[in-house]
Amino acid sequence: MATVTTIDVRRGRTAEVPLLAIAVAITISARGLVDFNTDALDWASLAAYGGVTIAVVVAFHVALRRWAPHADPVLFACVVTLNGIGLAMIHRIDVAYALRGRETSFASAQAGWTLVGMALAVATIILVRDYRILRRFTYTAGIVGLVGLLLPLLPGIGREVNGARIWIGVFGRSLQPGEFAKIAFVIFFAGYLVSNRDTLALAGPRVLGMRFPRTRDMGPLAIVWVAALLVQIYERDLGTSLLLFGMFVAMLYVATQRVSWVVLGVGLFLVGAVLAGSVFGHVASRYTAWLHALDFSVYASGQSEQLVRGLFGMASGGLFGTGLGNGRPDLVPYAESDFVFASLGEELGLAGVLAILTLYIVIIERAMRAAIGVRDGFGKLLAAGLGFTIALQTFIVIGGTTRVIPLTGLTTPFLAYGGSSMIANWIVVGLLLRISHQARMPEREAAT
Amino acid sequence: MNDPVRRLSAVILIMFLALMTAASWIQVVSASSLNADGRNVRTLYREYGNFRGPFIIDGERIAYSAPVADPYNYLRSYSDGDLYAAATGYYSIVFGRSGLEQTENQLLNGTADSLFWSRLGDLFAGREQEGASVELTIRSAIQRVARDALGDQRGAVIALDPRTGAVLAMVTSPTFDPAALATHNTSDANDAYSALLSDASGPLVNRTINGDTYPPGSTFKLVVAAAALDAGYTPDTQIYAPRELKLPQSTRTLRNYGGSACSPTDSMTLANALRISCNTAFASLGMSLGWGVVERKALEFGWRDEFQIPLIVTPSGLPSDIDDARTAQSSIGQYDVRATPLQMAMVSAAIANGGTLMTPYLVRNARAADLRVISESTPTAYGIPLTTAQAADLTEMMIGVVNAGSGVAARIPGVSVAGKTGTAETGRDEPPHAWFTGFAPADNPVVAVAVIVENGGNLGSEATGGRVAAPIARQVMEAAIALDKAER
Numbered sequence: 001m002a003t004v005t006t007i008d009v010r011r012g013r014t015a016e017v018p019l020l021a022i023a024v025a026i027t028i029s030a031r032g033l034v035d036f037n038t039d040a041l042d043w044a045s046l047a048a049y050g051g052v053t054i055a056v057v058v059a060f061h062v063a064l065r066r067w068a069p070h071a072d073p074v075l076f077a078c079v080v081t082l083n084g085i086g087l088a089m090i091h092r093i094d095v096a097y098a099l100r101g102r103e104t105s106f107a108s109a110q111a112g113w114t115l116v117g118m119a120l121a122v123a124t125i126i127l128v129r130d131y132r133i134l135r136r137f138t139y140t141a142g143i144v145g146l147v148g149l150l151l152p153l154l155p156g157i158g159r160e161v162n163g164a165r166i167w168i169g170v171f172g173r174s175l176q177p178g179e180f181a182k183i184a185f186v187i188f189f190a191g192y193l194v195s196n197r198d199t200l201a202l203a204g205p206r207v208l209g210m211r212f213p214r215t216r217d218m219g220p221l222a223i224v225w226v227a228a229l230l231v232q233i234y235e236r237d238l239g240t241s242l243l244l245f246g247m248f249v250a251m252l253y254v255a256t257q258r259v260s261w262v263v264l265g266v267g268l269f270l271v272g273a274v275l276a277g278s279v280f281g282h283v284a285s286r287y288t289a290w291l292h293a294l295d296f297s298v299y300a301s302g303q304s305e306q307l308v309r310g311l312f313g314m315a316s317g318g319l320f321g322t323g324l325g326n327g328r329p330d331l332v333p334y335a336e337s338d339f340v341f342a343s344l345g346e347e348l349g350l351a352g353v354l355a356i357l358t359l360y361i362v363i364i365e366r367a368m369r370a371a372i373g374v375r376d377g378f379g380k381l382l383a384a385g386l387g388f389t390i391a392l393q394t395f396i397v398i399g400g401t402t403r404v405i406p407l408t409g410l411t412t413p414f415l416a417y418g419g420s421s422m423i424a425n426w427i428v429v430g431l432l433l434r435i436s437h438q439a440r441m442p443e444r445e446a447a448t
Numbered sequence: 449m450n451d452p453v454r455r456l457s458a459v460i461l462i463m464f465l466a467l468m469t470a471a472s473w474i475q476v477v478s479a480s481s482l483n484a485d486g487r488n489v490r491t492l493y494r495e496y497g498n499f500r501g502p503f504i505i506d507g508e509r510i511a512y513s514a515p516v517a518d519p520y521n522y523l524r525s526y527s528d529g530d531l532y533a534a535a536t537g538y539y540s541i542v543f544g545r546s547g548l549e550q551t552e553n554q555l556l557n558g559t560a561d562s563l564f565w566s567r568l569g570d571l572f573a574g575r576e577q578e579g580a581s582v583e584l585t586i587r588s589a590i591q592r593v594a595r596d597a598l599g600d601q602r603g604a605v606i607a608l609d610p611r612t613g614a615v616l617a618m619v620t621s622p623t624f625d626p627a628a629l630a631t632h633n634t635s636d637a638n639d640a641y642s643a644l645l646s647d648a649s650g651p652l653v654n655r656t657i658n659g660d661t662y663p664p665g666s667t668f669k670l671v672v673a674a675a676a677l678d679a680g681y682t683p684d685t686q687i688y689a690p691r692e693l694k695l696p697q698s699t700r701t702l703r704n705y706g707g708s709a710c711s712p713t714d715s716m717t718l719a720n721a722l723r724i725s726c727n728t729a730f731a732s733l734g735m736s737l738g739w740g741v742v743e744r745k746a747l748e749f750g751w752r753d754e755f756q757i758p759l760i761v762t763p764s765g766l767p768s769d770i771d772d773a774r775t776a777q778s779s780i781g782q783y784d785v786r787a788t789p790l791q792m793a794m795v796s797a798a799i800a801n802g803g804t805l806m807t808p809y810l811v812r813n814a815r816a817a818d819l820r821v822i823s824e825s826t827p828t829a830y831g832i833p834l835t836t837a838q839a840a841d842l843t844e845m846m847i848g849v850v851n852a853g854s855g856v857a858a859r860i861p862g863v864s865v866a867g868k869t870g871t872a873e874t875g876r877d878e879p880p881h882a883w884f885t886g887f888a889p890a891d892n893p894v895v896a897v898a899v900i901v902e903n904g905g906n907l908g909s910e911a912t913g914g915r916v917a918a919p920i921a922r923q924v925m926e927a928a929i930a931l932d933k934a935e936r
Contacts, residue, residue: 101517254452299487308487314474315482316490328490328497350475354468361464368457372450380449384456391460395467402470 012073012440013065019077020057027053027084030324034092037325053084056118063122068437071125075366075436078359079414079429083114083422085356086415088324089336089343096330106336106417113419117426124430131435135378138191141184148181149227149244153234164409165235176420178240179411182247182389183427189248190381192220193255197377201256212260221261224248225268229276236282239396239410243389245269250388251381254371290406306333310342310401314353321349336417338409341401356415357398364391367432373439383435386428496541497521501556501579501817503536503548506588509581511536511549516632524549524630531595534618534654535586535759535810538626542637547654548582548810549626551758555580555814555823562814562822578817585614585812585825590895593927594619597920601905603881604655604789607924610797610887610896612827613806615757616928617897620655622647655900657761661786662900664764665872666725666854666913667883668781670795672734673722673845675745677838679737683719683845687736689729690714696772702731702780705871705912719845723853725869727780734779739770742779748833749795749805751787757810764791782873792885793898794830799842800866800893803834847890850918855884857918860926864890867921869913879904884917888925895928897921 028050035041057080064071091107098104128134134141152158152165159167159174167174193200204214228245231237249265276283289304293311298304309332317327329335329343336343345353367387371380390413397416400407411421474482483491497520502512510532513522524539526532537547545553554560558579594605594617607617628640644651653659676685691709693702704710710726721729734742743766747753755761767774767784777783790808798805806827813824834842846866849855854869867886874881882904887896899921904911 099517250456254449254456257449257452294485311474312482312485312488312490314471315479316488316494318475318479328493331490331493345471345475350472353471353475357464357468357471361461364460365457368453368460371453377449380453384453388456388460391463395463398467399463399470402467402474404466404470 011069012071013061013069016061016064016073016077019074020061020080023077023080023084024050024053024057026081027087030085030088031091033324034088034095035325037323038092038095040095056115060118060122063125064433067122067125068433070437070440071433072366072370072436072440075363075429075432078363078366079426082356082359082363082414085344085348086340086412087111087114089329089340089347089415090417092325092347093329093336093343095325096328096335100330104336109419110417110422113422114426116419117423120423121426121430121433124427125434125437128431128434131379131382131431131438132376134187134382135191135194138188138195141191142188145181145184145188146227148177148184149231149240151177164237166237166240166409173419176411176418178237179418179420179424180427182240182243182393183386183424183431185244185247186251186382186385186389189251190378190385193251194377194381196220197255200252200261201258210260210263211258212264213256213258218264221248221252221264221268225272229272233276233280237409238276238283238286238406239393239400239408242269242396242408243392243410245272246392247385247389250392251385254384255377255381286406286408290403293403306339307401307403307407309333310339311403313339313342314345314402317346317349319350321345321347321352323347337411338397338416339401340412340416341398344415360390360394360413364388366436370432370436370439374435379435379438383432383439386432386435390425390428493520495557498557499578500524500539501558501581501814503532504581504583505532505586505591508588510584511539511626518632520632523632524626526625526627526630529625529627530623531588531591532584532586533623533626534620534656535584535615536626538624538629540629540637540641541632542634543629543641546652547759548584551756551760552582552811552814555582560822563816580814580816580822582814583812585609585616585810586618587616587928587931589931590617590924590927591619593617594920594924595621597923598899598901599906601916602649602655602902603900603905603917605897605899605920605924606656606789606793607895607897607928608793608797608806608808610800610806610893613797613808613830614812614825614827615808615810616895617924618654618656618810620653622649622651624651654759655902656789657755657757657759658788659762661762661764661788662881662883662902663783663872663874664781664785664787664792665870665881665883666727666730666781667792667795667868667870667885667898668779668785668787669722669725669730670799670842670846670868670885671746671749672730672737672742672779673718674749674799674834674838674842675737675742676718676733677834677841678745679741681718683841684717686715687718687721687729688714688732689716689721689726690732691728693728693731693776695776696735698773700773702728702776704728719848722845722868723848725849725854730779731776734775735772739767739775739778742775745833746785748831749798750791750830755790755808757790757808759810761790762788764788781870782875789898789900791898792883792900793896796846796866796868796885796887796898797896798833799839799846800887800890800896801839802836803839804832805830843890846886850886854912854914855886855918857914858884858886858922858925860888860922860929863888863925863929865922865925866890866893867918869918871912871914874903879909879911882907882911882916883913884921886921886925888929894932895925897924897928899924 157168228241231241252261292298293304313332327346332339364387371383397410397412399405411418413425500513502509511526514525516523537549539549556579605619689710704727751764754763765786807830809825850858850865850867855867858867865888870883872881882901885898887893899917901916
């Protein structure tokens with residue numbers, strides 16, 4: 001009998017139900033609050049929104065029961081919550097723009113991308129019956145990642161938006177291939193590192209009490225470093241460059257357990273950052289905007305205006321926020337995408353922002369949990385790599401908005417407006433659910 | 449590989465702790481400084497985006513927040529903006545506030561302490577916070593007549609209810625339309641503002657209470673006469689009134705208007721001296737009284753005091769370096785004596801009100817959004833510069849001015865009018881300012897008025913207070929009396 005008739009508590013699918021109920025409740029009430037506070041509450045459309053939300057979440061849950069019954073019970077609910085909050089916020093910004101006479105339909109587009117993303121997550125779970133088969137595509141993934149990274153540079157399909165050449169136009173739509181390339185790279189790094197980690201872990205010279213790798217083994221790190229630098233130079237995309245390099249260094253560390261790789265990596269990164277800052281005006285101006293954001297001259301020149309406007313928004317939110325629909329997030333440029341975190345800070349306050357960051361921590365730590373749970377090196381690297389990707393991407397964007405690091409252009413996973421990011425991150429969730437299913441599956445069942 | 453994964457988890461936790469710390473820093477620790485930052489348009493939008501209470505005159509909204517579809521949500525709109533601009537001032541997203549829009553801001557935007565309970569109620573009911581409506585004492589019928597009578601001449605008209613101190617009309621000319629500054633189109637607002645600023649005639653100045661203040665000329669003789677009554681003079685006391693008065697410690701002489709003699713005998717009664725506005729008589733009277741006596745009386749009428757009605761009134765000035773020659777000139781309202789039209793209206797109002805000077809005020813009351821009165825002005829006495837008898841004497845003397853003196857143009861058929869004209873040299877090579885102040889009906893006053901027409905207005909050097917200002921005052925007093933009758 002393949003059908004699930006008895007409920008195995010340890011699988012976690014039943015435990016997932018109340019969590020999903022909370023996630024759905026937050027999703028629907030957030031949307032309702034926006035409408036209520038902007039005097040646009042229409043019970044019929046809210047009911048439709050709620051109905052679709054419930055239907056989609058139930059469908060996903062049923063798919064998990066069918067194809068990945070042991071999958072982590074917390075992961076999906078956390079992602080739904082983040083996604084729901086993001087949708088409400090983007091809808092709220094549509095409303096704000098409409099009041100200013102700018103008709104946008106970010107929310108409905110984003111809802112569409114969410115559905116596509118969730119469908120592809122389920123497809124991933126179904127198609128990738130066993131994550132270990134991905135190892136067979138190690139070098140294919142490497143090439144796919146590289147192509148994805150370079151596509152925007154191709155004349156004809158590459159598009160430059162706000163100075164960053166990270167978009168391509170396909171079928172009249174814009175796509176950020178970098179978002180998908182990051183998944184391919186995680187698969188490539190995991191496959192490559194699990195095969196070569198013994199060599200890479202070999203001890204070389206000892207400097208300052210730390211064993212460094214042999215010079216001849218430094219090739220891969222150097223290649224990724226150069227690739228990241230090239231992305232920074234030609235695509236003017238600091239975010240992706242940092243993400244790519246950080247991802248590789250983290251996975252290299254997990255694979256080899258050698259801190260020396262991290263030291264080398266961070267050192268190379270700093271060299272690259274300083275180099276870029278001294279050679280390229282746009283990078284230097286990012287640094288200035290970061291360090292002297294509130295200086296009048298820097299603000300007046302427009303370098304830090306967006307960042308500072310985001311800070312003003314967050315500050316006006318204070319501890320508890322203005323409430324969804326009661327703030328003025330539209331005063332921050334790109335309030336729906338790059339600065340969605342500032343919008344959330346304004347309307348949900350510090351309380352809401354900390355809750356959102358905690359949700360990210362839970363999602364990422366569940367990925368790490370899966371990495372510890374699986375029994376093979378490739379799976380560990382894959383899960384840790386995917387988890388770290390979400391972590392680093394979130395850190396880079398939110399760190400940029402909150403002045404922890406210089407501002408770069410990346411999307412906040414699950415929250416910010418953007419189809420590529422939404423779809424890619426849902427595929428990551430699909431992969432993590434698949435890995436966690438196999439990690440949590442008892443041995444005897446795994447054998448069948 | 450589990451150990452490095454655990455360590456990586458720890459690193460990720462630290463990264464997120466950094467984000468949490470940064471968010472806490474922005475939203476709590478530095479929130480107040482960020483919120484107070486001048487570049488933070490949110491503060492501006494929050495203020496300008498609120499429903500701002502209206503100004504009410506005679507039950508009509510003359511300034512109100514109209515909902516608009518732009519980031520500010522509300523546009524400050526004015527009906528008859530230029531008619532009431534002297535009182536309301538402007539409310540601009542670019543240039544801030546002026547006039548009552550400034551002084552009554554906390555009531556209008558709902559942040560006044562007296563609106564605390566109303567705010568609390570709004571909070572719990574989920575209503576949008578609304579400011580209070582502010583009702584002015586100005587009467588539109590009088591205001592319109594005053595504006596039309598003054599026309600496009602530079603000058604000011606102010607009318608008070610002498611019994612309460614309520615401002616019934618406040619007209620300044622030239623003036624401006626506050627709507628031109630309230631527009632959310634900042635370049636239009638900028639153009640309008642720079643045009644107003646570069647206009648040499650000063651349309652943004654409220655001439656009734658601010659500006660450079662004017663030499664009061666002969667209207668100041670009322671104060672000197674009051675001081676004389678205090679000193680024991682009666683309206684019938686003979687005072688020295690030569691054709692030419694030689695000024696002490698000076699080679700200069702002081703003459704009458706047009707150089708004519710006041711009296712063939714070089715002597716006349718106080719009442720007659722006031723009636724024909726004899727300069728030499730009052731100059732010598734001032735010197736006989738001594739400047740200190742006149743100054744004390746002027747202070748009792750409000751000179752040198754900064755009133756807030758609640759608009760801030762420029763203090764009317766008195767000379768600080770005085771000698772006999774200057775006393776002579778000051779006693780006819782020249783030299784360094786300065787007065788706002790409001791100050792001159794207060795002199796008339798005190799006389800009209802039996803000697804009790806009521807504090808002028810412009811705001812009748814303020815009502816919360818639920819129409820509950822949250823503050824109401826109660827008439828208060830500023831002081832008692834005159835005894836009842838002195839006030840009666842001065843009234844009789846001022847009736848003489850209008851009935852058979854320099855102010856005949858202020859006569860109203862069937863109503864006895866008390867008044868005093870003035871033609872004030874500006875000290876520059878330009879026509880003198882024409883003044884009139886008075887009240888009516890003299891036996892039961894309902895209005896006290898002061899009018900100034902700068903540089904003689906349309907008549908220029910031909911102008912006198914009696915010819916130019918008195919007719920304007922007459923029309924204003926007529927309007928006030930008609931309104932009073934209609935409402936009685």
